[in-house]
Amino acid sequence: MARYHTPCMPAEVVHYLNGRRGQTIVDGTLGGGGHARMISSQIAPDGLLIGIDQDKDAIDHARNNLARYDSRVKLIHANFADLDHILDDLGIARVDGVLLDIGLSRHQLQESGRGFSFSRNEPLDMRMNTDDPTAAADIVQTADEQTLARLFRDYGEERRARTLARAIVRERGHIDLTRSRNLADLITRIVPRREAAKSKIHPATRVFMALRIAVNRELDRLRQALPVAIERLVPGGRLCVLSFHSLEDRIVKHTFREMSLGCRCDPRLPACTCQGRPRVRLLTRRVARPEAAEIEANPLARSTRLRAVEKLGQVQEEDPP
Ligand SMILES: C[S@@+](CC[C@H](N)C(=O)[O-])C[C@H]1O[C@@H](n2cnc3c(N)ncnc32)[C@H](O)[C@@H]1O
Numbered sequence: 001m002a003r004y005h006t007p008c009m010p011a012e013v014v015h016y017l018n019g020r021r022g023q024t025i026v027d028g029t030l031g032g033g034g035h036a037r038m039i040s041s042q043i044a045p046d047g048l049l050i051g052i053d054q055d056k057d058a059i060d061h062a063r064n065n066l067a068r069y070d071s072r073v074k075l076i077h078a079n080f081a082d083l084d085h086i087l088d089d090l091g092i093a094r095v096d097g098v099l100l101d102i103g104l105s106r107h108q109l110q111e112s113g114r115g116f117s118f119s120r121n122e123p124l125d126m127r128m129n130t131d132d133p134t135a136a137a138d139i140v141q142t143a144d145e146q147t148l149a150r151l152f153r154d155y156g157e158e159r160r161a162r163t164l165a166r167a168i169v170r171e172r173g174h175i176d177l178t179r180s181r182n183l184a185d186l187i188t189r190i191v192p193r194r195e196a197a198k199s200k201i202h203p204a205t206r207v208f209m210a211l212r213i214a215v216n217r218e219l220d221r222l223r224q225a226l227p228v229a230i231e232r233l234v235p236g237g238r239l240c241v242l243s244f245h246s247l248e249d250r251i252v253k254h255t256f257r258e259m260s261l262g263c264r265c266d267p268r269l270p271a272c273t274c275q276g277r278p279r280v281r282l283l284t285r286r287v288a289r290p291e292a293a294e295i296e297a298n299p300l301a302r303s304t305r306l307r308a309v310e311k312l313g314q315v316q317e318e319d320p321p
Contacts, residue, residue, distance in 0.1 A: 004032030004061050005105040008242055008301040009290050013099060014038055016240045016283055016308035023096035024048045026087075028080030028225065031105040033062030039099070040069040050095070051075045052086065054129040054216075057107060079129070081221040083228050096237045098229040102222060103244040104128075104212075106300060116212060118184035118204055124177070126208075126215045136211040137178035145169045155219070155247065156210030164190060164207060184208070209245065222248060226255045230280055233311040238283070240308040249287065249305045256282060256309050280309035 007013070013035055019025050019042035027036045030053040040049045051066070051073060053059055059077050066073045078086055080100060087095070109116050114125040115136065126136035143151070148165035152158040167190050168177060177183050184204035188196070191203035213219060222243075229239050243249045259279040263272045288306040295302045 004058075004065075004107045005034055006298045006300070007032075007034030007038070008101065008298070008304045009288070009294065009306050010035065010038060012288055012290075012306055013101075013240055013242070014042065016306070017042075017097045017099060017238050019043050019047070019097055022046045024050070024092065025097040025099070026050045026052065026083070026095050026229075027099045027101075028052045028083065028229070029099070029101045030058050030062045030075065031101065032058070032107065033065035035099055035101060036062060036066055036073075037069075039097075040066060040073060044069065044072065047072060049073045050086070050090065050092075052078050052080050052083075054079045055105075055108065056130070057112065058105065061107070079221060081224040081228075083225060083232060087232055093232075094234040094237070095232055096234055098233065098237075098239045099242075100222075100225065100229070100240075101242040102218065102248060103242075109300075115180035116208070118180045118202070118208065121179045121181035124180050124183060124211075126212045128216050132215070134215060136215050139211060139214060140168060140177050140183065141172055151214050152207055152210045154210075155213040156206035156208075157247075158206040158210065160191060180208075213247070219247060219251060222251050223255070226252065227259070230259060230309070230311060235311055235313040237311045238308060239280075239311075240306065243305050243307075244303050249307070252305075252307050253287070256280065256307055260309065278312055280311055283308040283310055 017039065019039050021043060023043045024047065025039050025043060027039060027049060030036055030051040036049055036051050043049065049072065051062055056077055059075050063075055076086055104116055113122050115122040116126055124137040124140060145165045148168055149161045152161035152164055158164065164187060167186060171186055175182055175186060187204040187207055196203045233239060241252045243252055260282050262278045263274055263276045265272050265274050284307045290301045290304050
């Protein structure tokens with residue numbers, strides 16, 4: 001059987017999470033359970049791994065992959081944006097570490113049959129959680145030209161957003177754009193050949209990325225999750241985030257920087273009035289990237305970006321009432 005997913009930057013994740021025996025660590029993006037296995041072995045025999053994924057396939061797969069840690073692993077089908085509720089339901093106030101490895105697993109991209117890739121002509125679904133109400137095909141079939149253009153521009157950073165949106169609205173009554181390859185072929189016909197030849201990526205890549213981000217509300221969920229994850233760490237606890245494109249990385253970078261700042265008062269004021277204090281210490285001043293050898297062995301790792309922080313503060317101050 002093909003591998004479900006090869007974990008990206010495994011040595012760096014282990015280093016920055018710094019898991020130790022007996023700790024409680026959340027893997028918010030379980031996927032194939034590759035990172036989760038490494039974390040479980042670090043915190044064994046008495047630690048607890050809370051594994052979350054919004055894709056039921058991932059939960060089923062990880063259950064097998066983590067069978068040997070069975071009693072010290074809790075697997076939860078949920079969105080990591082709901083971390084507060086998940087921990088409340090488990091009766092856990094604080095955790096020692098959180099890992100978010102956002103993006104797609106190799107299984108989702110290549111085997112799920114949900115149209116994440118245009119290498120096969122699959123139904124254009126793109127939901128990581130198949131219980132969610134809206135699939136990519138619904139957006140392509142019903143959104144107006146302006147909405148599609150905004151989505152392609154904002155989430156895909158697509159230069160030809162308007163042209164492509166116009167073509168989709170014009171053609172959707174004639175071509176079956178509810179299938180991945182049909183949509184990719186339409187885009188390929190519109191983008192001038194010379195321009196496509198100069199680009200390192202397929203002409204449809206940015207539109208597919210934009211649709212996926214919209215369907216799964218990926219940026220909103222990341223924005224929601226980061227402060228909660230930090231809030232729920234014990235002092236000294238660590239949050240490590242792997243992201244795969246610049247929009248996600250920008251959110252991580254700004255949130256981490258914002259939370260690492262102390263007083264935000266005008267420096268000309270005689271005294272601080274905001275009482276701001278840093279919540280975290282940056283462990284990665286610059287974004288960390290995979291080594292060339294890793295990219296060679298696992299090309300899906302090539303755009304990985306890793307950032308990590310450590311929670312600051314006193315235990316007594318941090319405990320909830
Ligand atoms: C890159 S894979 C993770 C791979 C994993 N670290 C491993 O070592 O096998 C990303 C996983 O995160 C899940 N995911 C993405 N966004 C999520 C979210 N907001 N909540 C829960 N799971 C999410 C996806 O369904 C996918 O299974």
